[in-house]
Amino acid sequence: MALGLLGACAGAAADSPLFEPIASVLQHPRCLNCHTVTDYPRQGDARVRHLQSVIRGADGHGAPTLQCAACHQTANTGDGFVPGAGDWHLAPLSMGWEGLSAAEICAAIQDPTRNGGRTLDQVLQHMETSPLVLWAWSPGTGRDPPPVAQDVFVQDLQAWAAAGAPC
Amino acid sequence: MDVIAVNGTQYQVDTSGGRPLLWVLRDQLHLTGTKYGCGLALCGACTVHVDGQPTRSCVFPASAAVGHQITTIEGIGQTTVGQKVQQAWAQQNVPQCGYCQSGQVMAAAALLSNNPQPSDTDIDNAMAGNICRCGTYVRIRQAIHSIAGN
Numbered sequence: 001m002a003l004g005l006l007g008a009c010a011g012a013a014a015d016s017p018l019f020e021p022i023a024s025v026l027q028h029p030r031c032l033n034c035h036t037v038t039d040y041p042r043q044g045d046a047r048v049r050h051l052q053s054v055i056r057g058a059d060g061h062g063a064p065t066l067q068c069a070a071c072h073q074t075a076n077t078g079d080g081f082v083p084g085a086g087d088w089h090l091a092p093l094s095m096g097w098e099g100l101s102a103a104e105i106c107a108a109i110q111d112p113t114r115n116g117g118r119t120l121d122q123v124l125q126h127m128e129t130s131p132l133v134l135w136a137w138s139p140g141t142g143r144d145p146p147p148v149a150q151d152v153f154v155q156d157l158q159a160w161a162a163a164g165a166p167c
Numbered sequence: 168m169d170v171i172a173v174n175g176t177q178y179q180v181d182t183s184g185g186r187p188l189l190w191v192l193r194d195q196l197h198l199t200g201t202k203y204g205c206g207l208a209l210c211g212a213c214t215v216h217v218d219g220q221p222t223r224s225c226v227f228p229a230s231a232a233v234g235h236q237i238t239t240i241e242g243i244g245q246t247t248v249g250q251k252v253q254q255a256w257a258q259q260n261v262p263q264c265g266y267c268q269s270g271q272v273m274a275a276a277a278l279l280s281n282n283p284q285p286s287d288t289d290i291d292n293a294m295a296g297n298i299c300r301c302g303t304y305v306r307i308r309q310a311i312h313s314i315a316g317n
């Protein structure tokens with residue numbers, strides 16, 4: 001039951017309208033599947049537990065000899081079924097967003113203890129340029145991209161940050 | 168043409184068109200011990216080592232193999248651990264139809280190289296991606312434990 005709840009997207013509206021479109025991206029399966037609060041990732045738009053009982057591992061790259069990179073290469077496979085981008089891995093547990101409301105995610109990504117010690121600028125840089133984040137807009141066969149276009153997402157991030165990153 | 172190192176030998180191969188390493192191994196080098204199961208990174212039959220790490224050769228671009236050491240089932244017996252795994256597999260009579268077993272041996276050899284005394288959980292975490300339609304999982308576990316006990 002608890003896992004079922006975690007598997008669902010929270011989808012709650014942010015208090016700040018400036019964060020709402022950003023939240024719609026961060027709460028999308030493309031982000032949440034690897035920003036989990038469990039010791040395993042999820043996959044697909046239905047967010048099922050990753051096949052083959054894949055685990056998070058000590059550093060988010062899987063078990064010592066069953067690493068994410070055993071299957072996930074630097075690009076999607078030609079048929080698009082197996083997704084890939086550079087350094088495929090899970091976000092650390094401290095950056096798990098499953099079960100959080102939009103406002104809670106907004107606070108979490110600005111909290112250095114829950115964002116990998118990043119400044120707001122560095123958080124924006126991650127969301128605007130990380131190959132893993134950018135992959136979300138070219139997710140391959142059978143997977144939807146986030147509901148906001150990538151260039152619009154960048155504009156939304158800039159507007160939100162310029163307004164003081166309200167939650 | 169590119170040069171790739173497989174089982175300690177350098178080969179000139181055609182890596183064009185994003186072709187997976189599995190196709191190069193089987194069709195160009197005639198190393199057919201590595202099997203094609205699903206072609207979707209789902210079964211583990213095509214597992215080889217890239218610098219010692221188990222990798223699904225059906226989705227690993229051959230061009231990405233340049234500059235790395237590839238080990239296949241034909242070469243794993245040249246390592247001490249690989250030899251032990253092959254012997255244990257024979258002693259425990261692990262294979263049924265055998266189709267998945269190249270991948271199982273490669274995954275087990277990597278596990279035991281990294282962790283000579285794996286627990287059942289370690290075995291599950293390392294081997295869960297290698298599917299056996301014949302259900303030889305119990306014998307695989309026994310064989311791994313028998314090596315760890317040696």
Ligand code: FES
Pocket residue numbers: 202203204205206207208209210211212213214223224225226
């Ligand atoms: S053939 Fe590569 S994982 Fe199945």
Ligand code: FES
Pocket residue numbers: 262263264265266267268298299300301302303
């Ligand atoms: S021995 Fe037949 S699939 Fe594993």
